[in-house]
Amino acid sequence: MSETNRHVLSILVEDRFGELARIVGLFAGRGFNIDSLAVNRTLEPEMSRVVLVTRGDADVIEQIIKQVNKLLRVRKVNHLVGAHHFERELCVVNVRAASAKAEEELERILRLTSARVLAHYTSGFTVELTSTPDEIDSFLERLRPLGIRDMVRSAPIALSKPAAETDAAAESAA
Amino acid sequence: MSSARIRLSGTQAGSAPNEGPKSTQAVRVEPPVAPVGETMRGAQIVVESLIKEGVDLLFGYPGGAILHVYDELHKASDRIRHILVRHEQGAAHAAEGYARSTGKVGVCMATSGPGATNLVTGLANAMMDSTPIVAITGQVATNLIGNDAFQEADIVGITRPCTKYNYLVKDVKDLAATIKEAFYVARTGRPGPVLVDIPKDVTWNQFPFVWPDSVDIPSYKPTVRGHPLQVKKAVDLITRTDKAVLYIGGGVVNSGASDEILELAERLNLPVTPTLMGLGSFPPGHPQYLGMLGMHGTYTANMAMAEAELIINIGARFDDRVTGRLDAFATRAKKIHVDIDPSSVNKSVKVDLPIVGDAKTVTRQLIEALGDTPRPERTEWWSRLRGMQRDFPLKFHDRTDVIMPQRVLVELADLTKGKYICSTDVGQHQMWAAQYYPADSSRKWLTSGGLGTMGYGLPAAMGAAMGHPGEKVLCVSGDGSFQMCIQELATCVHENLDVKVILLNNNFLGMVRQWQELFYSRRYSEVGMKYFPDFVKIAEAYGATGLRAEKPSELRAVLEQGLNTPGTVVMDLIVSKEANVYPMIPAGKAHYEIVMEPDVPTEAPEPRELA
Numbered sequence: 001m002s003e004t005n006r007h008v009l010s011i012l013v014e015d016r017f018g019e020l021a022r023i024v025g026l027f028a029g030r031g032f033n034i035d036s037l038a039v040n041r042t043l044e045p046e047m048s049r050v051v052l053v054t055r056g057d058a059d060v061i062e063q064i065i066k067q068v069n070k071l072l073r074v075r076k077v078n079h080l081v082g083a084h085h086f087e088r089e090l091c092v093v094n095v096r097a098a099s100a101k102a103e104e105e106l107e108r109i110l111r112l113t114s115a116r117v118l119a120h121y122t123s124g125f126t127v128e129l130t131s132t133p134d135e136i137d138s139f140l141e142r143l144r145p146l147g148i149r150d151m152v153r154s155a156p157i158a159l160s161k162p163a164a165e166t167d168a169a170a171e172s173a174a
Numbered sequence: 175m176s177s178a179r180i181r182l183s184g185t186q187a188g189s190a191p192n193e194g195p196k197s198t199q200a201v202r203v204e205p206p207v208a209p210v211g212e213t214m215r216g217a218q219i220v221v222e223s224l225i226k227e228g229v230d231l232l233f234g235y236p237g238g239a240i241l242h243v244y245d246e247l248h249k250a251s252d253r254i255r256h257i258l259v260r261h262e263q264g265a266a267h268a269a270e271g272y273a274r275s276t277g278k279v280g281v282c283m284a285t286s287g288p289g290a291t292n293l294v295t296g297l298a299n300a301m302m303d304s305t306p307i308v309a310i311t312g313q314v315a316t317n318l319i320g321n322d323a324f325q326e327a328d329i330v331g332i333t334r335p336c337t338k339y340n341y342l343v344k345d346v347k348d349l350a351a352t353i354k355e356a357f358y359v360a361r362t363g364r365p366g367p368v369l370v371d372i373p374k375d376v377t378w379n380q381f382p383f384v385w386p387d388s389v390d391i392p393s394y395k396p397t398v399r400g401h402p403l404q405v406k407k408a409v410d411l412i413t414r415t416d417k418a419v420l421y422i423g424g425g426v427v428n429s430g431a432s433d434e435i436l437e438l439a440e441r442l443n444l445p446v447t448p449t450l451m452g453l454g455s456f457p458p459g460h461p462q463y464l465g466m467l468g469m470h471g472t473y474t475a476n477m478a479m480a481e482a483e484l485i486i487n488i489g490a491r492f493d494d495r496v497t498g499r500l501d502a503f504a505t506r507a508k509k510i511h512v513d514i515d516p517s518s519v520n521k522s523v524k525v526d527l528p529i530v531g532d533a534k535t536v537t538r539q540l541i542e543a544l545g546d547t548p549r550p551e552r553t554e555w556w557s558r559l560r561g562m563q564r565d566f567p568l569k570f571h572d573r574t575d576v577i578m579p580q581r582v583l584v585e586l587a588d589l590t591k592g593k594y595i596c597s598t599d600v601g602q603h604q605m606w607a608a609q610y611y612p613a614d615s616s617r618k619w620l621t622s623g624g625l626g627t628m629g630y631g632l633p634a635a636m637g638a639a640m641g642h643p644g645e646k647v648l649c650v651s652g653d654g655s656f657q658m659c660i661q662e663l664a665t666c667v668h669e670n671l672d673v674k675v676i677l678l679n680n681n682f683l684g685m686v687r688q689w690q691e692l693f694y695s696r697r698y699s700e701v702g703m704k705y706f707p708d709f710v711k712i713a714e715a716y717g718a719t720g721l722r723a724e725k726p727s728e729l730r731a732v733l734e735q736g737l738n739t740p741g742t743v744v745m746d747l748i749v750s751k752e753a754n755v756y757p758m759i760p761a762g763k764a765h766y767e768i769v770m771e772p773d774v775p776t777e778a779p780e781p782r783e784l785a
Contacts, residue, residue, distance in 0.1 A: 014393065017342065022334060029335045059520070066517035072339045072359065075393040 006035070007061050008080040008087060008158045011050040014073040015041065022071050023050060032056065032064050036155035047075065051157045080158050089156040091136045096124045096147030109142050124149065132156075211384040216346040216377040217242035220310065221250050223353040226385045229281050231272065231640055233257045233265040237285025238325060240312030242377040257640060257669060260661035262289050264633035266296020267659065269307040271637030273300075275595050275617050275647075277430065279360050280307040280637060286314055287325030290371070291332065295627055297367045298336035302624025303451060304424055306365035308356050309337075315375040316344055330371050338366030346379040351386050358389040363396030364515040365428055396514060400531035400539050408486070408510050408527055409543045412442055415484040415508070417555045420444040421467060421496075424451030424623065425489020425514060427616040431534035432456070435488065438537050443549050445559055447475035449490050451623040454613035458592065464559065465568065468496040469759050470605040473566035473768060474559055476757070479504050480765040481558070488512040489533035492523040493624070494761075502764030512536045568609055569771055570753070577726050579603065579678045579749040583610035585733055586648070586676060595620065595638045596648040599631035599655030602684035605755045607650040629658030632675065636662055639671040646672045646737065653679040653706060663716040666742040674736055675713075675744040680751045681706055688754045713744035722746040 013019050020039060027034050035053040042049045054064060061079070068077050080087070097106045106125065109115065115129035124147075129139050133156050140151065214222065220243050224232065234256060236244040247256050259265040262284040269280030284290050290311040300307050314323040330342045339359050343352050349372070356368040412418055420439055426432060426448075432455045439446050439462055446456045447467040456463055465472030467479065479485060485507045490496070492511075497503040500522060509525040511518075512533060519528040529536055570580040583606050592612035597620035598604040604621060613619040620638060622630040635649035656677055666673045678684075683701040690698050713720030719739050723732035729747065736745040756771035 018330065018334070021331070025334055063517065063521055066519075066521075070515070070517045072391065072394045 005055050005057055005061075007054050007056065007064075008085070008156070009050075009052045009054065009065065009068065010078040010080055010158060010160070011052060011068060011074060012042070012076040012078075013048050013050060013071070014075065015046050015048040016073060019048070019071075019073050020050065023052070023068065023074070026067055026071065027054070027064075030063075030067060032060070038155035038157045040157075051155065053156060078160060080160060085158050085160045087132055087156050087158040088130055089133050089136050089154055090128065090130050091139065091151065091153040092118070092126065092128045093140070093143055093151045094124060094126050094149040095143050096149060098123070098147060102146045106143075106146055109139070113139055115139065211382040213380050214383045215242065215246075216349050216372065216379050216381070217246040219346065219349045219381065219383050220353065220372065220377065221246040221254065222383055223350050223385065224281065225250065225253055227353065227357050228278070229254060231255045231257065232281035232283055233259050233268040233272075233637065233640075234283030234310075235259055235262050235265060235285070235289055237289045237312065239286035239314055239374045240283065240289070240310075240372075240377070242374065243283070243310070243312065243372075256283075257665065259633065260664050261659065262292030263295050263629065264636070264659050264662040264665065266293045266307065266309065267299065267627075267630050267633035268637030268640070268662075268665075269309075270296060270300050270303075270305045270630070271597060271620050271634030272641040273305050273307055273637075274303075274427070274620050274634075275638035276641040277617060278641075279357055280305070281310070282307060283310045285312040285325065286329070286374075287327045289325075290329035291327055293369075294333060294336060295625075295629075297333055297369065299622055299625040299627045299630060300367035301336045301338065303622065304365050304428055305367070306360040307367045308353075308360050309367060309369040310353075311369060311371045312377070313342065313371045313373040316373045317375070319373065329369065333369050336367070337369050338364075340369040340371065342371045342373075343376055344373065346376050346381040349376065349381070350383060354386050355389050355391070359391075359394070363394070364425075396532075397516075397530045398514075398532045398535050400512065400529040400536035402539070404527060404529045405536065405539045405543050408529060409540060409547070411484060411508060411510065411527065412444075412486060412540075413544075413547050413550060416550070416552050417482050418442075418444055418484040418486060418552070419464075419478045419482045420446045421449070421479070421485055421487045421490055422446065422452040422455055423449040423487070423490025425512075425533040426452055426455040427489075429489065429514075429532045429534040430616075431489065431537050432616050434534055434537035434541065436460075438541050441541065441544055441547075441549060443552050443556075444486070445478055445556070447471070447478065449493065449496055449623070450608055450621060452490060452616075453608060453621075454592075454619040455616040457614065458612040464563075466608055468493075469498070469761070470609065470755050470757065471496075472568060472609075473757055473770065474562040476759065476765040476768050477562055478559055479507070482507045484508050484510070486510045486512075487525075488537060489514075491515075491518045492521070494522070497523060498759045498767075499762055499764045502766075504765075566757075566770060568757075570756075571771070573750065574726055576750045577723060577729050577747055579680070579747075579753050580606050580610060581726065582676065582678060582729065582733070582747055582749065583607055583650070585730055586610075586650075587612050589733055589737060590648070592618070594618065594646050594648050595635075595642065596650060597621065597631045597635040597638060598649070599651040599658075600626045600628045600685075601652045601655055602680075602688065602753070602755050603650050603652040603655075603678040605685075606678070611648075611650070628655040631655060632659050632666070632673070633662045635673045635675075636666050636669075636671060639666070639673050640669065644672075646674055649673055649675045651675055651677050652684060653677065653681060653703070653709070654683045656709070657707075660712070663713065663718055663742065663744070667717040670741055672740065673742050675742075676733070676736075677709055677744060677746050678749050679709065679746055680749050680753070682751055684753075685755070691754070692758075692760070709744055709746040713742075713746075716742075718742040718744055720744050720746065722748070724748045
């Protein structure tokens, strides 16, 4: 929440040769920034979903959304804001945890988070966590003292809550 | 050393089935149609598709990858005409000149690799000026794409940012539908250039020719009608604001809204100022006409914007050459913006009342929403504007020893009354033509506005002349710009076109020199051409007529003779080297910082300064 100018866009685009290049090229050509990008198919066979995280003040984001909407094969651009969507990122880490103490610490971290172990070796573990970008940041901070050998994180994906559910949540909060 | 306390989860990394790469089918335009047409090779499908689309004329240059298509063009030459240009850039600009002057989609064609890349400047130009053209390029065969084959260039990749849309047709069955869609995309919404790249084997493969009835792109539905509530609000605002000004741009040309603009302006007694791209959309002799807006626009037009309480922008995009310094742009004015492109709204200037829609349709809606609203007098406003017009008209210091370039345009205006199509190149001559040539309709003014492409003028005039057989077409050019596409003289002569080149020859890259004089302490860096050709001889060598005027006393006679000589004529007019374009709002300055023509003529740059 500290990064108020961070914006998540969910773009529904026809799954065609070159369409992703159009989206990415638009950002590059107009000097907009892409923090992260995730692309995959949707339930509709001819459509792709692009979840893109960008930065900019209100004017910039308005222009970005308009420019992306202007792309011929982009069917819809959703600007995901506030608590009305889930955002998830996957992180896979090779962690050393070389001592018994370190293993204990790793176990504690795994209990505190929803991370799980994918493999263990004589010299360490591969663990994964699916969570919000912020939680992944703090997860990695916790693992750091145990010795991170290698790490990969995916771009975040995001999904709006169904409209009715959002309303119910708002009511219960009120 | 593994810990039993840390449980392994069941899933192994990477065990999720890989569902394979995404479909990379190139073009999937229409649902499969039961083929019922005559089976043809792709090349013939291209030609038949163009004919179905109503194309009777295209500009191009043949080459290896597009040879099959040229063979079919040869066979169909009684139904479709191909104009052989001398450089592909000329083909693209000619298609633009044709499109802008006729209102139809212009077509250009080139081969793969260098042929296609030579089109790029024209495509970028058409993109900036929203001109509907379709470019058809040959490509190396599909099995060679990506192999660095001879004359291979990734033209779809290269032109992605400078086309409205582009296609690589990988299968002959998609060819007809893709071409149909290309024309639809080029001319609808905010018009623009569309490129269709066709590999050589696709032009050889056979498929039944089926011309689709319609095009449907679910994600592309341009808004044409303005929102009625916004329209009503706009009318309220216009009728209750005294100091209002109507600012019109190229959108008025594209949608053919001149009549509606005139009606709206007269009903509401609005002062009108066009952008460079909107010239001709409002009668230049009309009492409500303020002249052109922007960097080299009239004092009155610019100050009207600076002092207005309401700006009604129809079909323009608040370009930086119009707004000047953004934070000082029309600070007192509320702004209404009618534009078919939602991304133009609030892009640079925040507007109070946006109306997304087609200029003609929305202007008609505005007129209808007026009902029986009485015509506002705007007495105080008009009195202020009339005062400005009286005190700060367009002017220049005429001379008897040398031809002043503005004088050329004044004489040209007098001789033609603005009834000929006029193209320009880019530079000082373009601004003088914009200031003084009274184009009497919106499709008679062809200029490179957004991109500022030197070399546009001659091929654009050529395209317009092809679209208007029997009509004279003017091309106002400069000695710099003219040499950038001078090879098209051959095409003009070949086609016996009535293109009249009015060459303002100051032996300088005048606009750059002007900036160097004003902003770089007269350090004339690389703007004087020491060796310049004899343009009369060049004209003659190409088979055109060459004329020259060196003294003011010769000017009128040369213009008259040039305009009345049949065929292609180059009038080499040796004009003052030191003339500057005024008024001028220096880049990044506000409208009220407009600089007028000095009372004393500026001194000639010394020849030694040219080195």
